[in-house]
Amino acid sequence: MERTSTSAEPDPADRASADASRADASSAGPSSPGRAPTDTVEGAGELATLARILPRLPRGLDTQLGPGDDAAVVAAPDGRFVVTTDLMVHGPDFRLAWSTPHDLGWKAAASNLADVAAMGARPTALVVALAVPPGTLVADLERLADGLREACAEMAPGCGVVGGDLSVSTTFTVAVTAFGDLGGRPPVRRDGARPGDVVAVSGALGRAARGLDLLFRLGVDHEGAPDADLAAALRERDPDVGWQLAPTPPIADGRLAATAGATAMLDLSDGLALDAARVARASGVVVDLDPARLGADPRVAxxxxxxxxxxxxxxxxxxxxxxxxxxxxxxxxxxxAPRVTVGRRDLDEVGGWDPYRLWSGQAG
Structure with a gap:
């Protein structure tokens, strides 16, 4: 049987190995030369920093008790809730030279909201924990909070940030936990696909990968280190770069899919081939993709x-x-075996996003 490869050229993994040998100066967090001591997290202290961040965060419609107590209280009208968490670490998951603080807040919200939506639920609340270098500017954390707020407003109106934590680390880290309401419906799991079902996608295929490829090739200086100015110029020229840094997945379509009777669902965080294979294995079926429906470059999709x-x-x-x-x-x-095929042809490998393989945690 003829086999089809999923690997897109050029492979970011090849560039990542060279990138890993250099540490970008921003890896210790946004710098603050010439700033007043109270402009940084270390100088302002936890209470003053939180006092500037909290007013910028959205209050959710289901929030009964928000930040300020030992724990939040969120309504669960269905009697059940879905919960998910994602961790973003500087190096494997983002580069401060490429992503603005607003981007980080937006992307951290988007990735978690998509997981909730993939269960057929309505996002209701986020809990956000930050561990940042002591020299990080408080203003940067304000902009991160703005990204969280604006992402919720655009993709999941009514979802609020109900609490979190703030600590110090040598590595800039953002952890978000998201909650959602099923609205009386059963969750849409990965194991319900049945022979004859239609396979469908809502949202972009391959845009973030194309954006990342551009950043790896053209968003670095002559030594291969991430460069903020080059990345900003790329972003102005190509919207796929912006999609990599701050994606806007179709969150509302998760509930629409559940209402329409979706038999299985997940969010495409790791690539179509890899994520479709997860549904195939969980459901014990073959997911056969139509190459004519995968865009101009099916390998990237x-x-x-x-x-x-x-x-x-x-x-x-x-x-x-x-x-x-x-x-x-x-x-x-x-x-x-359960698997993914493309035009009834087996894939010779199931590629996809893997931070352990594609990016180095020590890269800048």
Missing amino acids: LGGGEDHSLFATFPPGTDLPGGFRPVGVVREAGGG
Whole structure:
């Protein structure tokens, strides 16, 4: 049987190995030369820093008790809630030379909101923990809070930040935990796809990967270190760079998919091929993707990650909701292993986003 590769050229992994040998000066957090001592987290202290951040965060519609007590209280009308968490660490997950503080807040919210949406739930609350170098500017954390607030307002209106924590670290780290309400519906899991189901996607395929490829190739200086000015110029010229740094997944389509009877769903955080394989294994089926529906470069659509689009399967004949579009069909595994095929051809590898492979935690 002919086999199809998912690897996109050029491979970011090749550039990452060279990138890993250099540490960008921003790895210790945004610098603060010439600033007053109270402009930094270390100088201002925890209480003063929080006093500047908290007013910028959104209060959710379901929040009964927000920041300021030992724990938050969030309404759970369904009697159940979904919960997920994502960690963003400088090096493996982002570069301060490429991402603005606003980008970090936006992307941290987006990745978690997409996980909630993929269960068919409505995002209700976020808990945000930050560990940052002592020289980090408080103003940068204010901008990060603005990114969180604006992401919630655009993608999940009514979702609020209900609490969190702030600490000091040599590595800039953002951890977000998200909660969601199922609205009386069962969660949409990964193991419900059945032969004959339509495979559909809502959102971008490969945009974040194309943006990352541009940053690796053109957003670095002559020594290969991430360069803020070059990245900003790239972002102005190519919207895919902005999508990598601050994606806008179709959060509302998660609930629409659940209402329409989606049999399985997940968010495409690690790439179409890798994430579709997770549904195939969980459901014991073959997910057969149509290469004609994967855009101009199917390799990038299959192997790229971090779009945070929604992948779902629907019973045949379903009127696909929202922005969902068909990209394949579910077939019986028969005597073979559950897997992903493209045009009924096996993949020779299931590529996708892997921070352990593609980026180095010691890179700048």
